[in-house]
Amino acid sequence: DTGVSQDPRHKITKRGQNVTFRCDPISEHNRLYWYRQTLGQGPEFLTYFQNEAQLEKSRLLSDRFSAERPKGSFSTLEIQRTEQGDSAMYLCASSSGTSGTDTQYFGPGTRLTVL
């Protein structure tokens, strides 16, 4: 399967714990995006990378969230001291090229439940 993959698919954690998600983009895609999606809403932009550089981070993203893409391939999203409001589907997408007009291909998402 050459599509975007994410791991884990589901994560249940207790409030205050740290969690880390992984995204593997389509091979050789330059851009990688993280989104958060809650029930009944469209994906909400969190951050994105061009190769290994993190180009932008949403102002809505608290300091508890951090993302890396150390070698320009896979990326990790970490949430520290999770809160119940962090419960959502976390989607990763990747695109080729270096402009925002390239098609973004989404992964299956990681569903986070914070108890």
Next chain:
Amino acid sequence: GENVEQHPSTLSVQEGDSAVIKCTYSDSASNYFPWYKQELGKRPQLIIDIRSNVGEKKDQRIAVTLNKTAKHFSLHITETQPEDSAVYFCAATDSWGKFQFGAGTQVVVTP
């Protein structure tokens, strides 16, 4: 920043009828407008997209129109089938090339 509004939030149609979903955007620099279909529990899948240098694009039963002056674009599905039932999202790029998504339209096609 970019703001995308999508209407209606739900749409029920009889099988064989047409469905139309409309989106408006605020950033005049936006130049790429994709539409995604998301079935329950699955990832968003691109179904059609349009760039700002064209006004209409069609792919079988699906078409998208773009009015740059009015800053709105629409998705048209003809001869709807039960498998068209899903949530549809529009999106527009902002000045930095990031996607801003609409809130989605739940389409229900009844036999």
